[in-house]
Amino acid sequence: MELAPHSLWYHEEALPQTRLRTIVRRLPALVRTALKLAWKASPADTAATIGLNVIVGLLGAVGLLATTGVLDALLTGGPAPDRLRAAMPALIGVAAALTARSLLQSTAAWTQSRLKPRVDRLAERRLFELTTAVALRAMDDADFYDAMQRARSRGARGAALVVDAGVGLITSAAGIAAAAGTLAVLHPVLLPLLLVSVLPAGWATAHSARMQYQVIYKLSTSMRRQWILSDLMADRRPAPEIRAFGMRDFLLEQYDDVARLSENAHVDLARRQALARFAGEATNGVVAAFVYAALGVLLMAGAVPLAIVGGTVLAIRMGRSSLSALVGAANDVYDEGLYFSDYLDFCKEAEHRTSQHRLGLPAPEFAGVEVHEVSFTYPGAERAALRDISLKIGKGEVIALVGENGSGKTTLAKIIAGLYEPDSGTVLWDGAPLALLDRDAVRQKIAMIPQDHTPWPLTARQNITAGVDIDDDAVIGAAELAGIHRTIEELPEGYDTLLDPRFKMGHELSGGQWQRVAAARGFCRRAPLLLCDEPTSALDPRAEHAFFDSIRHFAETDPAAPQAIVLITHRLTSVLMADRIYVLAGGRLAESGTHPELMDLGGLYASLFKLQAEAYTP
Known part of the structure; x- marks a missing residue:
């Protein structure tokens, strides 16, 4: 689907480089960056996850070789009891390899599941460290804001997913190495045939991921608009105005406009992805049939004995499975790497916009x-x-x-x-x-009493102190100066009352009371410069008069440092x-x-x- 080029909700900035070759070149750097983040989050879990998954891949080769030994013993001439006794060591080896592999897989899954939330937290924490540090002007830049939303929506989560996919790459590579070694002994000509057999499906999957990323990138502005409208219709604060002005139908219509744009784009994306997958799977089936036909020809020609054929089939299945897993993991890195690249690019841009303020x-x-x-x-x-x-x-x-x-x-x-x-x-x-x-x-x-003050979903005390450790006397003094002390004292938990009705035991304040809380926040800081932007717009005449008396009193509280x-x-x-x-x-x-x-x-x-x-x- 071609998105309307003149739509307000279409992201018109040029698409970043998303071609397969470009991403393949970036894969090592993406995996390395993600693994560094994982190592920072938990060195022990990172080492255990990678190490255990590599061992799991190698144990697959051990099991394969042991299985080949079992087949060789069972298919050799002689009495059945003798053949069974000859196969017993290899059978024990197969059982031991499978048991160890299962145990290590479970342990690796446990360490990997421990690692993911830690990487998620670290990546998101880094994102918010930057969003709260960039120059305020950056937040007025629509392109920067869109980039921030892309980094926030999927980019930060992409770090842990790239780690998972990177571990999958390493595990699959170990499995391929094991299968390749086995096939090289049994019949090396089959290895390149296996590689060819999985490439069509791999191409289809990678192409599908690229198409999906392009759609999401182009829709980034409309998706942000859709989130804003969703929040407006499901939030308590605008609820009275929506009802008073009868805005329900209007907002739903606005929502439908941007939601349909996203819906149509994703429906068209599903069609194109299905066609790509169908083409890939069809080609993949033809190539796989050719591989097994080649194996049949070798068997009929007597190029390999029957005992080795069984091992060869298993090696083919293992190698094909490992190659498919490798392509899948590489695609996951490619897919999530597109979003993780957004995260890394945003972090780089945000660092640039904060670097000039650090020193x-x-x-x-x-x-x-x-x-x-x-x-x-x-x-x-x-x-x-x-x-x-x-x-x-x-x-x-x-x-x-x-x-x-x-x-x-x-x-x-x-x-x-x-x-x-x-x-x-x-x-x-x-x-x-x-x-x-x-x-x-x-x-x-500097202290500010802003016109567009924020009603923080915190306690009354935290709303006044703004996270700074201030003694109770100073907090109460600021609240008294702003004329809000008595109101706070009458709340169920006093200064420890949560000022957000969306949570249990939370309490709501009126607009004028919130403005007084904002004023108390400015007074509490005791800064030598106080900026008051429309500090009485929500106050009644009596409260306004009292507030300006407080302003003069505040300026003259300390004659030595007015x-x-x-x-x-x-x-x-x-x-x-x-x-x-x-x-x-x-x-x-x-x-x-x-x-x-x-x-x-x-x-x-x-x-x-x-x-x-x-x-x-x-």
Whole structure:
């Protein structure tokens, strides 16, 4: 099926190299990388899994040779009791080999099953180490996000599957070596015939895997869209709005659009895969018949004795089975290797996007921030979000950023916090370029109360501390400052109450209460710079008034080390106490000054303030 090239949900980026020869060249590196990951996860289980499977393969040869000895003894002339006694040592050898092989197979399966969850955990842990460390701008890049979803959906799991397939390759190779040695003694001409007999099916399987990967790659954007819609329709948070606005049919229609694209692509894929498998199996059957016909000709010509024919048939079956297992394992490496390659490529790209932030100069004590002619454009956007912005934030000052929606206030706050790097211009932290400083050290000196705060599925205490070890007095003090302490105390388990109704004993908060929790999280950090982005949008007038009193109190709590506060809000009456107000319009700095100065100026700020004031004037 050809996917619609102009569909919003079609991944238009060029497909990576997925030809069989390309993947075969990459097989050793993929297996080596996966085995290194397995060794890191558990050296003992990795060594045991590989070693035991190799021994299992070799024991197959021992059993084969012993079986040949049994046949030779039984088919030799003489009384039956004498022949049976002659075959007894070989029979004991066959029984011993089969018993040992079964025991070692069970042990190998146990160690391999122990290894898989450990590799899965390690691979997934590495993925999340990178996703939480990349620059925030990467998360706004649609291509990077799609790559992340591919790495997350199957790529991380591919590590353990490639390990399993790699072990299968080694085991099959040992079995082939054993069968090849036996056939070389019995009749070496049959070995290349066996190799030819399994290639058609191997080609069909590999071709089928390549087709499947191409479909999944092209559908990566639509699959992500489908997951998002699925989450929306099965999650509690959007449930009230879905019902209130009657969005059920609309969302189902949206879901059907992307789901049908995936359904049609996979139905067509199943047809093409079936044709490939049919062609491979048909060819494979013809070649296998030719192999056994060649064996019959050799027997009729007297080239091999009857006793050796039995061993030859068993060697053919074992060699063919091992070759089939080898092709299957190689295909599994090829199949899962495509997804594991996505995982490795994503990790490499993510490492590149984090490497520039790993090292930096020590962050100086906070005395002020200066933004000098900063411009910024989001990935894929045609219009700059910020253009030539300059401002100053001094120690202990309350600075307000105001403007209409889309004027760039939140983006500017994120640049000040070091979450985004500007395209041009500089951000100076106490005179030192922020780009040269240790980002983690700088962020320890910054607290945020974001507009789009996250209701973490954690306890009330953990929601406030954000994973930092903070004493109870500080947690309670921050909660009191944010006006949420009494609410938390009244919860069933107080500060240890889980704030997520999706779990048993979990509790839900209102929007305003969640905003207070986010504020407490910002206050709890006691950072010298606090960024507040629309911190009262969900609060009632009384709570809003109390909150801004808390903001001023927070800034003046420690006179020896006063906090600087950057306040973003549309409620212009809330910025009257600001030391300086910066007015943004269309990504540019339109005006700046104190409230009286801006009112006297009669510009954008004055018009917005008067417009809001008129709403409260009868």
